Amino acid sequence: MKKKLVSFVGATLLSAVVLAGCGSQSGSASEVATQTTSEAATGAELKTGLGTSVSIADSKDATAEGDGTAQADATIAAVTVDADGKITQCVIDIAQTKIGASADGKITSDLAAEYPSKRELGDNYGMKKASAIGKEWYEQADAFAAWAVGKTASDLSGMAISEGYAGDADLAASVSIHVTGFQAAVLEAVNNATAMGAHEGDKLGLGVTTNIEKSVDASAEGDGTAEAYTTISVLTVGNDGKITSNIIDAVQAKITFDAAGVITADKSAEVQSKNELGDAYGMKKASAIGKEWNEQAAAYAAYTVGKTADEVAGTAMEEGRAADADLAASVSVHITDFNAVIAKAVAAAK
Numbered sequence: 263m264k265k266k267l268v269s270f271v272g273a274t275l276l277s278a279v280v281l282a283g284c285g286s287q288s289g290s291a292s293e294v295a296t297q298t299t300s301e302a303a304t305g306a307e308l309k310t311g312l313g314t315s316v317s318i319a320d321s322k323d324a325t326a327e328g329d330g331t332a333q334a335d336a337t338i339a340a341v342t343v344d345a346d347g348k349i350t351q352c353v354i355d356i357a358q359t360k361i362g363a364s365a366d367g368k369i370t371s372d373l374a375a376e377y378p379s380k381r382e383l384g385d386n387y388g389m390k391k392a393s394a395i396g397k398e399w400y401e402q403a404d405a406f407a408a409w410a411v412g413k414t415a416s417d418l419s420g421m422a423i424s425e426g427y428a429g430d431a432d433l434a435a436s437v438s439i440h441v442t443g444f445q446a447a448v449l450e451a452v453n454n455a456t457a458m459g460a461h462e463g464d465k466l467g468l469g470v471t472t473n474i475e476k477s478v479d480a481s482a483e484g485d486g487t488a489e490a491y492t493t494i495s496v497l498t499v500g501n502d503g504k505i506t507s508n509i510i511d512a513v514q515a516k517i518t519f520d521a522a523g524v525i526t527a528d529k530s531a532e533v534q535s536k537n538e539l540g541d542a543y544g545m546k547k548a549s550a551i552g553k554e555w556n557e558q559a560a561a562y563a564a565y566t567v568g569k570t571a572d573e574v575a576g577t578a579m580e581e582g583r584a585a586d587a588d589l590a591a592s593v594s595v596h597i598t599d600f601n602a603v604i605a606k607a608v609a610a611a612k
Contacts, residue, residue: 305462308350309343310507311455312496315446316533318515324365324523332361332488332525334515334533339447340468340496343455347414351466352407352451353610354444355381356399359472359490359515367480367521369488377472377490395438405436406444418449451496458507459567460498467611469495469603485518485526494535495563495603499611503570508563510600511537512555551594561592562600571608575601 315337324330336357342350357379362370380387380399390398397405406428410418422429426440433441472492480486492515497508513535518527536543537556546554553561562584566574578585582596 305464306345307457308460308462308464308498309455309457310460310466310496310498310509311339311341311343311451311453312494312509312511312537313339313341313447313450313452313454314494314511314513314535314538315443315450316513316515316535317443318517318527318531318533319529321517321525321527321529323525324363324519326365329362329364329370330519330523330525332363332490332517332519332527334359334490334492334513334517335443336490336492336513336515336533337443337447338468338470338492338494339444339451340466341410341448341451341455342460342464342466342498343452344462347452349411349413349448349452350462352410352448353466353468354403354407354447355379355468355470356403356443357470357472357490357492357513359474359492361474361477361488361490361517363480363486363488363519363523365523367486367519367523369474369477369479369486371474371477373475373477375474377474379470379472382470389439393438395435397436397438399439402437402439403444406433406441407448409433409437410448415449415452418445418452421445458509460507461500464498464500464506465611467495467497467499467607467609469497469606469608469610471599471602471606480519480521480523482521485520488517488519490515490517493599493603495600495607497563497566497604497607497611499608503608504568505566505570505574505604505608506568508566508604509537510559510563510603511535512559512599545595549594551591553592553594555595558593558595559600562589562597565589565593566604571605574604577601 317335320333322331338355340353359377364370387399426442428434428441476489492513494511498506500506515533543555582598584590
C-alpha cells in the first residue's frame with residue numbers, strides 16, 4: 263500500500279514536470295535546439311525516493327517521581343536510484359521529538375520550541391561520549407548511508423542483523439546503534455523511488471522541520487494529545503542550483519495521554535506519513551479545492567522544480583498560503599513549512 267501511495271505522489275509530480283517542460287519549448291527553433299542539446303548533455307536519469315519509519319514505542323507515563331514523555335522517533339531516508347535499482351546517493355536523519363506530560367495531564371514542553379533533527383544537532387546530540395566505537399549519531403548514520411550506496415532493495419532486505427544491530431563486522435565497526443529503522447526507511451525509499459527529473463550529477467538533499475504547537479492538555483472532556491508534526495522535503499539540485507526533483511511529505515504523530523499523564527495511545531501502532539495515508543488522511547472532503555493533502559503537496563513540489571531556493575522562498579503568499587491564483591488552484595494548504603524544508607534540503611544538497 264505504501265508503495266502505491268507514494269508512487270501516486272511521484273507520478274503526479276512527474277506529470278506536472280512533463281507538462282511544464284512541454285510548455286517551455288514553445289520558443290524559436292534555435293531555442294528548442296539549444297534546450298534539446300542541453301538535455302542530451304545531462305547524465306543518466308535517476309529516481310528520487312523518500313522513506314519513513316516512525317515509532318512512538320519509547321513514550322513513558324508520568325509518575326509521582328516526574329513527568330512522562332510522549333516520544334516520536336521518525337527515521338527518514340532520502341535516496342537516488344539508478345536504472346539498475348542501485349542506490350547512488352543516500353541521506354538519513356531522525357526527527358526525535360520528546361514532549362513532556364505531567365501527572366495532572368498537562369503538556370510541560372514549550373509549544374513554541376524548535377525541535378532540531380539529530381543531524382542538525384550534530385555533535386550536540388551527545389552520543390560520542392557514550393558510544394562504544396567513539397562515533398556521534400550523524401557519523402554512524404552517514405556510515406550506514408555510505409554502506410547502502412551501490413546496493414539494491416534485495417541487498418537491503420537481506421542484510422545481516424543481529425538483535426537489531428548490524429550483523430556484518432565491517433559495518434558494525436562504524437555503526438554500533440540499532441539499524442532496523444535505517445533499514446526500513448532506506449528500503450521504503452528505494453521501493454518508492456520514482457523518475458521525477460533527477461539525473462546523474464545532481465545532488466541529493468534532505469530537509470526536516472518539527473513543531474509541537476498543536477499539542478493540547480488532557481481535560482474533563484477527554485485525553486490530551488502530544489502532537490509531533492514533522493515536515494519533510496527530499497529533493498535533487500542541478501549544477502545550476504535549480505531543483506530537479508522534489509518530494510514533500512509530513513509525519514503527524516499524535517500521542518494521547520490521560521489526566522494522570524498515562525500514555526493511552528497504542529505504542530506499537532504504525533504511524534504513517536501523510537503521503538502514505540493518501541485519501542485516508544481525509545482532507546479532500548473539507549478542501550475548498552477538492553484535493554487531498556498528498557495531491558497538494560505533490561503539486562507544490564512540482565511547482566518548485568526548475569527553481570532555485572531563493573525563487574521558492576520568494577513565492578507570493580497571503581497569510582501563509584499561495585497568493586498566485588494558478589498555484590492556489592492546486593495548493594490551498596499553508597506553504598510556509600514547505601518552503602522551510604525546501605530551503606534546508608537545498609542547503610544540504612552537496
